[in-house]
Amino acid sequence: xxxxxxxxxxxxxxxxxxxxxxxxxxxxxxxxxxxxxxxxxxxxxxxxxxxxxxxxxxxxxxxxxxxxxxxxxxxxxxxxxxxxxxxxxxxxxxxxxxxxxxxxxxxxxxxxxxxxxxxxxxxxxxxxxxxxxxxxxxxxxxxxxxxxxxxxxxxxxxxxxxxxxxxxxxxxxxxxxxxxxxxxxxxxxxxxxxxxxxxxxxxxxxxxxxxxxxxxxxxxxxxxxxxxxxxxxxxxxxxx
Numbered sequence: 001x002x003x004x005x006x007x008x009x010x011x012x013x014x015x016x017x018x019x020x021x022x023x024x025x026x027x028x029x030x031x032x033x034x035x036x037x038x039x040x041x042x043x044x045x046x047x048x049x050x051x052x053x054x055x056x057x058x059x060x061x062x063x064x065x066x067x068x069x070x071x072x073x074x075x076x077x078x079x080x081x082x083x084x085x086x087x088x089x090x091x092x093x094x095x096x097x098x099x100x101x102x103x104x105x106x107x108x109x110x111x112x113x114x115x116x117x118x119x120x121x122x123x124x125x126x127x128x129x130x131x132x133x134x135x136x137x138x139x140x141x142x143x144x145x146x147x148x149x150x151x152x153x154x155x156x157x158x159x160x161x162x163x164x165x166x167x168x169x170x171x172x173x174x175x176x177x178x179x180x181x182x183x184x185x186x187x188x189x190x191x192x193x194x195x196x197x198x199x200x201x202x203x204x205x206x207x208x209x210x211x212x213x214x215x216x217x218x219x220x221x222x223x224x225x226x227x228x229x230x231x232x233x234x235x236x237x238x239x240x
Contacts, residue, residue, distance in 0.1 A: 095159055098212040102178060105208030106201060113197045124195040137191040144184025151177040164224045166231050173240035174217070174232070178209035210239075 117124045129137065147169050155177075158165045169176035182205035190198020221228045232238065 095155055097175075097177075098209070098216045099178065101212050102205060102208040105212065106182075106205040109204035110201050113201055117195055117197050121195075124197050126191060126194055126196050129191055129194060133191060137188040140184050141188035141192070144180045144188060147176050147180035148185065151180065162223075164220070164227055164231060166234075170235075172236045174235055174238055175209055175213055175240065178213070179206070179240040182206040182209060 126133065128134070150168050151170070154165045154168050154170065169180070173179055182202045186202035186205065187198040190196060190201070217228075217232075224231075
């Protein structure tokens with residue numbers, strides 16, 4: 001009779017847990033654990049009645065603690081929070097930062113500049129460029145692409161794990177990704193294409209980054225607190 005009553009209580013708890021999973025940390029979970037512990041204790045006792053009350057008491061102490069490890073309950077049956085670390089996932093917004101908004105900010109300047117460049121190519125012509133200018137543009141472009149690639153690699157390695165990046169180009173500037181593209185890549189590509197259009201477009205992109213970056217920095221400050229404050233104070237060129 002005790003076994004049937006325990007089974008009924010246990011089944012009721014299971015049904016309640018299935019119907020209301022959000023209440024798994026409440027009364028239903030406590031009833032379920034109590035019924036399971038009682039049933040296992042009584043089954044052990046009746047399997048070996050000669051052991052007496054001491055075996056029942058010893059088993060009664062063991063069962064709850066084993067269940068505690070399995071379902072995350074405190075020793076008194078009160079639900080406790082179990083820390084759970086989800087596998088790292090790529091957060092597109094954190095990875096992108098303000099890049100999409102900065103691109104939209106610079107897009108009108110690019111469209112207007114391209115239109116003018118097509119209509120009046122002689123105005124934007126840089127004379128070839130000469131060999132020395134081409135070599136200089138290639139060097140600047142290589143530096144910009146290196147900074148961009150290094151920054152992307154650091155973002156992919158650290159952002160999904162919730163780590164603040166303080167090494168590499170981020171030790172020199174807070175936004176090397178935006179700065180490298182705006183001030184190095186775009187102007188050098190323009191010069192190699194025989195136009196100085198890349199210079200104003202790059203400057204417009206830099207202005208956009210300085211306009212929109214504070215909101216991104218506020219999010220970083222909220223996420224990392226004192227760690228962000230130490231990084232901001234230590235970075236070599238905070239205006240970039």
